[in-house]
Amino acid sequence: xxxxxxxxxxxxxxxxxxxxxxxxxxxxxxxxxxxxxxxxxxxxxxxxxxxxxxxxxxxxxxxxxxxxxxxxxxxxxxxxxxxxxxxxxxxxxxxxxxxxxxxxxxxxxxxxxxxxxxxxxxxxxxxxxxxxxxxxxxxxxxxxxxxxxxxxxxxxxxxxxxxxxxxxxxxxxxxxxxxxxxxxxxxxxxxxxxxxxxxxxxxxxxxxxxxxxxxxxxxxxxxxxxxxxxxxxxxxxxxxxxxxxxxxxxxxxxxxxxx
Ligand SMILES: NC(=O)c1ccc[n+]([C@@H]2O[C@H](COP(=O)([O-])OP(=O)(O)OC[C@H]3O[C@@H](n4cnc5c(N)ncnc54)[C@H](OP(=O)(O)O)[C@@H]3O)[C@@H](O)[C@H]2O)c1
Numbered sequence: 126x127x128x129x130x131x132x133x134x135x136x137x138x139x140x141x142x143x144x145x146x147x148x149x150x151x152x153x154x155x156x157x158x159x160x161x162x163x164x165x166x167x168x169x170x171x172x173x174x175x176x177x178x179x180x181x182x183x184x185x186x187x188x189x190x191x192x193x194x195x196x197x198x199x200x201x202x203x204x205x206x207x208x209x210x211x212x213x214x215x216x217x218x219x220x221x222x223x224x225x226x227x228x229x230x231x232x233x234x235x236x237x238x239x240x241x242x243x244x245x246x247x248x249x250x251x252x253x254x255x256x257x258x259x260x261x262x263x264x265x266x267x268x269x270x271x272x273x274x275x276x277x278x279x280x281x282x283x284x285x286x287x288x289x290x291x292x293x294x295x296x297x298x299x300x301x302x303x304x305x306x307x308x309x310x311x312x313x314x315x316x317x318x319x320x321x322x323x324x325x326x327x328x329x330x331x332x333x334x335x336x337x338x339x340x341x342x343x344x345x346x347x348x349x350x351x352x353x354x355x356x357x358x359x360x361x362x363x364x365x366x367x368x369x370x371x372x373x374x375x376x377x378x379x380x381x382x383x384x
Pocket of ligand 1: 148
């Protein structure tokens with residue numbers, strides 16, 4: 126960074142970041158951004174090979190430390206053990222991006238099974254809780270840290286056939302508030318990032334279709350889905366925010382939640 130002020134405010138040099146679901150999509154763009162700014166990055170998800178590959182690519186490209194480890198965020202014992210391993214390897218954890226999540230099948234509530242609601246709540250909400258708890262225990266010892274929980278605009282507004290997703294993300298927003306309250310006196314800031322619709326491999330075809338274009342026109346004031354690169358500056362801000370910024374959520378959604 127050229128400017129001393131920018132460096133003072135936004136440097137991630139030597140910080141240790143843990144990113145769940147960090148080998149692709151939103152998690153990957155945040156992992157890339159932090160690594161580029163000099164952070165050491167740990168990437169965890171269920172697919173061991175993809176985590177290891179992403180970590181070796183980041184280490185090669187940006188020169189910092191990067192590790193990839195297998196972890197299912199539903200498994201509390203595994204989470205405690207992997208988080209401990211990462212803290213030992215890096216010498217602490219400064220930033221948690223609690224990003225792992227699934228969309229779940231689109232179904233009306235009356236057609237949803239017990240298993241379907243359990244699955245999405247277990248990964249999106251319980252997984253987020255398990256990871257935040259494991260990392261918070263380390264951050265309390267350090268008396269510093271930033272936890273960024275990934276919710277969605279659908280934690281605030283409703284969408285038909287998405288009850289599990291909406292409820293799980295609403296729960297993440299409330300979890301953030303309680304965590305922020307409990308951890309404020311430990312100099313740990315906890316905030317939620319709420320993305321709107323971003324283009325990805327999964328939805329690119331939909332957004333290019335007649336139905337997709339109509340949806341965008343009706344629902345997104347900027348008239349397009351987001352690009353993943355548009356999340357970078359907000360992710361940096363939340364990882365470097367002042368102690369006074371805690372317990373809140375930031376929407377980055379092209380104006381979707383204005384309505
Ligand atoms: N894309 C959007 O437009 C959008 C909008 C709003 C919010 N979000 C939220 O942003 C986050 C990332 O979304 P994305 O679109 O980037 O998703 P994505 O491309 O599907 O990536 C999800 C990541 O989470 C990991 N994951 C899923 N279940 C896991 C589990 N049980 N344990 C550990 N890792 C797990 C996946 O790896 P494995 O399968 O190998 O475990 C993958 O790396 C999600 O929480 C999503 O709800 C996305």
